[in-house]
Amino acid sequence: MVRLDENEISFPDPEVYEGHEGLIAFGGDLSVERIWFAYQLGIFPWYNPGEEILWWCPDPRFVLYPDEIKVSKSMRKILNKGIFTFSENKSFREVIRNCQQVSRKEQTGTWLSDELMESFIKLHEYGLAKSIEVWQNGELVGGFYGLQIGNVFCGESMFAKVSNASKAGFIHFVENNKDLLDLIDCQSHTEHLESLGAKMIPKKEFLKTLHKNNERR
Template identity: 80%
Template sequence: MIRLDPNEISFPNPQIYDGHEGIIAFGGDLSMERIWFAYQNGIFPWFNPDEEILWWCPDPRFVLFPSELKVSKSMRKILNNHLFTFTENQNFREVIKNCQQVSRKGQDGTWLSDELMESFIQLHEYGFARSVEVWQNGELVGGFYGLQVGKVFCGESMFAKVSNASKAGFINFVEAHKDQFALIDCQSHTEHLESLGATMISKQEFLKTLYENNERR
């Protein structure tokens, strides 16, 4: 692995450097500028609070092609019955705060540090990060956030306070933007997202799709 210089925003080229089990670098900082540069190159931070910053570009990569979204009959019924309402970018700070604080089965803590959270909030203020809010009876009961890199949405974290809230929000988001996004980056495997149609592709295929659909490169 390569140690990053905190005074220089750069990463190893993930197209030619594999690193160790998906980790291609460590160190550096969590500035808004470095995070945005990382995501434009298919790299994301993921580490425990007591560890150094770890930067990942795993192979294979877990993604969802919007046209391959799977919606079960039970979820379609929930959506058709309008049990939830959905908004976008209406309360980014509360969404990311809940993603940090809501407890998850099998997890003792959170990888989402205060410093990282503030950088994502800055990215939202610049229009690069977006949130989806799921409401029930006027209460925020679920949601998720991520970064939009051209026509690729890089999902970061989601939360749910009631059953099916985050899943309904994700389905609504994908269906509403199926013509806008070429790919939804889910990063790492979860059964939750696999049930919705997410699948593994090679790192090279992911990076090719990312670069071809990023007008900012």
């Protein structure tokens, strides 16, 4: 595992460096420049607040191809009833703060530190990160955020205050961006996203798609 220099923005090449369970490097910082560079390489930070920053590129990679999204009959009914309304980049700060504070099964605390959250807010201000909001009766009840790198959306985290809110927002986003996205990077496995069609693919296949996307930009 490689220790990063805070004064130099660089990473090991994930194509040739495997790391332990996808752990590529540690250290460095959470500057906007480093995070943006990392995601273009297929690398993302994931660590416990108060501990050293860890950088990952797992193999296999959990992704969703927009054309393969699965929508159950019950979810289609919910979407057709108009229970929720949706927006984009209307309340990024609220979305990311809710993602930080939401409680999750088998997880104590949060992986989303204040420092990392502020970096993503800056990325949003630069037009590099986006949020999807889900509303019900004028209240923010769900949403998610991530980085848009050309035709690849790198999803970071989602939250829901009412049943099916985040799922409805994700389906709405995917169905309205099928022609614009080649891939949605979900990073690590969750049953929630697997039920919507996400699957594991080899790291090399993921990086190949990401590199082709970078070349087109």
